[in-house]
Amino acid sequence: MRKFIIKISILLAICFSIIAFIIDAKINLLRDVNYSKYLSKHKSLIIGTSRSNFAIDPSSFSEKYDLFNFAFTAATSPFGKIYYEAIQDKITKEKGAIFLIGIDPYGLSLDKKEPIFTEEKNSLGRQFTINVNPNYEYIFKNNTPLYDRMFPAAKSNKIKHENGFTQLKDNLSEERKIEVRKIKILEYTGSSHNDTISAERLGYLEKTIEFLQQYGNVYLISVPVSPELFAIQEKYWPQRYQYIEGLKKKYKIQYINMQINFPNPKTIDYVHLELEQSKVVSDFLSRKIDSLEASFAHTHITSSPK
Amino acid sequence: MLFNSLEYFLFLPLVFLLYYSLPGKYRWALLLACSYYFYMCWEVNYIFLIFTSTLIDYFSAIKIEQASSKSAKKTWMFLSIASNLGILFFFKYFNFFTDTIELSLGVFNIKTAFPDFDILLPVGISFYTFQSLSYTIDVYKGESKAERHFGYFALFVSYFPQLVAGPIEKASRLIPKLKEVNPFNYDLAVSGTKLIALGLFKKTVIADRLSPYVAMVLDHPNDYQGIPVIVASVFFAFQIYCDFSGYTDIAIGSSRLLGKNLIKNFNLPYLSASFTEFWKRWHISLSSWFRDYVYIPLGGNKVSSSRHYINLFITFLVSGLWHGANFTFIFWGAMHGALVATESLFSKFKIQINFSFLKPLKIVLVFAVVLIGWVFFRAASIDDALLILKQASHIEMQQIGIYMFDASICRVEELYLSIVFISLLMIFEIAQYRMQNIGKAISQIPFALRWGFYIAIVFTIMFVGIFEKDQFIYFQF
Numbered sequence: 001m002r003k004f005i006i007k008i009s010i011l012l013a014i015c016f017s018i019i020a021f022i023i024d025a026k027i028n029l030l031r032d033v034n035y036s037k038y039l040s041k042h043k044s045l046i047i048g049t050s051r052s053n054f055a056i057d058p059s060s061f062s063e064k065y066d067l068f069n070f071a072f073t074a075a076t077s078p079f080g081k082i083y084y085e086a087i088q089d090k091i092t093k094e095k096g097a098i099f100l101i102g103i104d105p106y107g108l109s110l111d112k113k114e115p116i117f118t119e120e121k122n123s124l125g126r127q128f129t130i131n132v133n134p135n136y137e138y139i140f141k142n143n144t145p146l147y148d149r150m151f152p153a154a155k156s157n158k159i160k161h162e163n164g165f166t167q168l169k170d171n172l173s174e175e176r177k178i179e180v181r182k183i184k185i186l187e188y189t190g191s192s193h194n195d196t197i198s199a200e201r202l203g204y205l206e207k208t209i210e211f212l213q214q215y216g217n218v219y220l221i222s223v224p225v226s227p228e229l230f231a232i233q234e235k236y237w238p239q240r241y242q243y244i245e246g247l248k249k250k251y252k253i254q255y256i257n258m259q260i261n262f263p264n265p266k267t268i269d270y271v272h273l274e275l276e277q278s279k280v281v282s283d284f285l286s287r288k289i290d291s292l293e294a295s296f297a298h299t300h301i302t303s304s305p306k
Numbered sequence: 307m308l309f310n311s312l313e314y315f316l317f318l319p320l321v322f323l324l325y326y327s328l329p330g331k332y333r334w335a336l337l338l339a340c341s342y343y344f345y346m347c348w349e350v351n352y353i354f355l356i357f358t359s360t361l362i363d364y365f366s367a368i369k370i371e372q373a374s375s376k377s378a379k380k381t382w383m384f385l386s387i388a389s390n391l392g393i394l395f396f397f398k399y400f401n402f403f404t405d406t407i408e409l410s411l412g413v414f415n416i417k418t419a420f421p422d423f424d425i426l427l428p429v430g431i432s433f434y435t436f437q438s439l440s441y442t443i444d445v446y447k448g449e450s451k452a453e454r455h456f457g458y459f460a461l462f463v464s465y466f467p468q469l470v471a472g473p474i475e476k477a478s479r480l481i482p483k484l485k486e487v488n489p490f491n492y493d494l495a496v497s498g499t500k501l502i503a504l505g506l507f508k509k510t511v512i513a514d515r516l517s518p519y520v521a522m523v524l525d526h527p528n529d530y531q532g533i534p535v536i537v538a539s540v541f542f543a544f545q546i547y548c549d550f551s552g553y554t555d556i557a558i559g560s561s562r563l564l565g566k567n568l569i570k571n572f573n574l575p576y577l578s579a580s581f582t583e584f585w586k587r588w589h590i591s592l593s594s595w596f597r598d599y600v601y602i603p604l605g606g607n608k609v610s611s612s613r614h615y616i617n618l619f620i621t622f623l624v625s626g627l628w629h630g631a632n633f634t635f636i637f638w639g640a641m642h643g644a645l646v647a648t649e650s651l652f653s654k655f656k657i658q659i660n661f662s663f664l665k666p667l668k669i670v671l672v673f674a675v676v677l678i679g680w681v682f683f684r685a686a687s688i689d690d691a692l693l694i695l696k697q698a699s700h701i702e703m704q705q706i707g708i709y710m711f712d713a714s715i716c717r718v719e720e721l722y723l724s725i726v727f728i729s730l731l732m733i734f735e736i737a738q739y740r741m742q743n744i745g746k747a748i749s750q751i752p753f754a755l756r757w758g759f760y761i762a763i764v765f766t767i768m769f770v771g772i773f774e775k776d777q778f779i780y781f782q783f
Contacts, residue, residue, distance in 0.1 A: 004495050004496065008499060019769060111607075140768075144771060145771060148719075200523070
């Protein structure tokens with residue numbers, strides 16, 4: 001049996017070495033924009049769905065926060081067991097962190113007829129390791145065939161960043177944009193009809209806040225969307241502000257509603273911000289966080305016993 | 307847990323190491339626990355279903371053996387058959403059955419509304435039900451002894467390498483193997499590993515590569531015609547072969563690692579020169595099951611000629627229905643039944659032309675007809691299948707080389723790769739057909755070249771293979 005195991009091990013080691021060599025040499029060509037989210041722990045996180053993923057660039061924030069964009073999509077990272085456990089693993093658990101939690105009604109929803117947590121079957125749900133570099137488990141589970149994913153022929157409209165931020169390229173024609181926006185309206189109208197806000201997801205949102213508060217300040221944020229989509233989501237979840245007010249009081253946290261500051265943002269598809277707009281929004285949010293952190297520090301200093 | 311998943315490649319070595327490190331008397335318990343865990347990875351609740359089938363058949367067989375009268379034996383056997391087929395009927399055929407009744411009565415303007423159950427078909431139910439069923443029938447016929455050890459019997463029903471898609475084993479063959487406390491067998495383990503690699507190659511490099519093209523064309527028969535439809539149909543023939551025989555190779559290979567050889571399920575079926583030969587080479591364990599438990603009880607060939615042809619036809623019809631609750635499967639079964647019966651009829655008249663140069667032609671002809679059968683097998687309805695065949699007949703010469711590799715269907719590189727890998731597989735199979743023992747031939751190649759070949763295969767699987775995308779096609783049955 002020893003001979004058998006040695007032979008198999010040698011064979012696999014040779015093959016893995018060749019693959020590892022290719023992956024290491026060509027890792028920058030890997031088309032997967034989410035790959036960088038599975039490599040290492042970070043002090044501070046941006047949490048949420050694709051709205052936050054495509055809108056908030058950590059490079060706009062001070063380096064002292066070590067802020068990382070750990071938002072995916074409403075299908076992969078809605079609030080639930082999977083995302084909660086991933087967040088727990090993802091942070092370094094150092095004090096003085098900041099956590100920006102994007103509130104998106106569709107990341108707090110479940111299907112009315114089939115209330116199934118479908119994220120369990122998506123990449124994050126199927127992943128065991130989220131802080132390994134290089135992450136072969138992620139590469140093999142999500143990027144096969146490897147030859148194709150590492151030598152992309154098709155042009156992607158997304159650019160990945162090491163800080164987790166996914167940049168959307170505005171390479172759609174105006175006609176295509178109109179078409180895509182129509183589809184988005186139909187999609188969100190359909191979701192608003194078929195889905196409902198889930199008590200269990202709200203529970204996990206609160207558990208996430210409670211957990212993260214041990215290591216730093218938690219901020220709830222709303223990434224701006226187009227007025228057309230905003231109207232749909234307001235109708236879908238009218239109690240949203242009441243609920244957020246409740247969270248603010250219960251956990252003594254701040255809510256930054258950027259829809260007020262950017263009521264008509266430039267979007268590609270009514271939901272996701274154009275690159276320039278995301279830069280403006282990220283800079284605005286960065287300044288806001290800095291001032292709030294400074295006021296917290298001031299309050300902390302002035303209220304400290306002398 | 308799919309055979310082509312990372313989880314399985316952690317699970318299998320772990321089972322392998324634990325199995326050989328445990329004392330012989332505890333190994334069955336390990337395999338049973340691992341098999342139940344393997345099944346529960348799909349749906350935890352369905353473990354109760356397989357356990358119920360196990361309990362019923364375990365006690366039925368003992369009662370059959372203990373019964374003093376023939377009628378008592380019969381009663382217990384019918385109880386086993388009725389409960390097994392009842393479970394299978396409910397999960398697999400109930401909605402089809404009620405829909406068909408509603409449709410039939412609708413013709414006479416009689417409106418009925420049966421309840422429609424939205425149930426998920428338990429993975430592998432047809433396979434383990436048939437395996438378990440064969441056991442009680444064998445005990446009834448006196449061909450097998452009732453197993454008294456519940457653990458071994460439960461393992462026979464749920465043995466993980468062949469639980470979800472066969473090969474379907476007989477109790478008289480598998481239970482003694484499960485009881486064997488075999489030491490590690492180097493040659494068997496090496497051949498098992500090679501089979502696993504071959505199975506993975508077929509599944510991840512070929513079958514899952516063909517899948518998008520096949521789905522794009524055959525799921526939208528209105529949108530394509532001519533060459534792309536023919537290419538998609540040929541691709542489906544290779545997809546289903548590589549998917550199912552790839553699964554079986556991994557199943558047999560996994561079992562060989564545990565020192566237990568399972569029966570062969572495929573033997574180069576697309577190199578058959580007749581339909582009868584095709585069914586001796588395709589899904590051999592199921593064909594044998596239908597031969598032993600349907601065809602022979604019907605009288606087999608020990609009856610009048612006309613009755614013999616009817617027996618053949620009925621056997622294939624039931625086999626079609628086994629595959630799924632849809633008229634497409636019934637048609638597919640009936641078509642093969644008619645072909646095999648016709649062949650049998652011609653063989654009676656001794657109409658045989660045996661020129662060796664005709665054999666390749668016969669192989670191509672059989673493959674072409676099998677292909678038509680696969681169109682029905684793959685289509686959502688008979689109408690769709692007929693539409694696909696109609697669309698395939700609209701061939702325009704200018705399509706060759708242009709639409710055949712239409713980038714809107716699938717990326718051209720993927721198509722070229724598919725063709726290259728299918729060709730390599732066929733070369734390998736033809737070599738196997740001619741040499742009989744290709745494994746021995748490979749082992750005689752010089753060391754460096756042989757290892758180069760192994761490395762190339764494993765590297766191709768890792769670098770070009772598609773993982774975690776599609777389930778195995780036969781899991782739905």
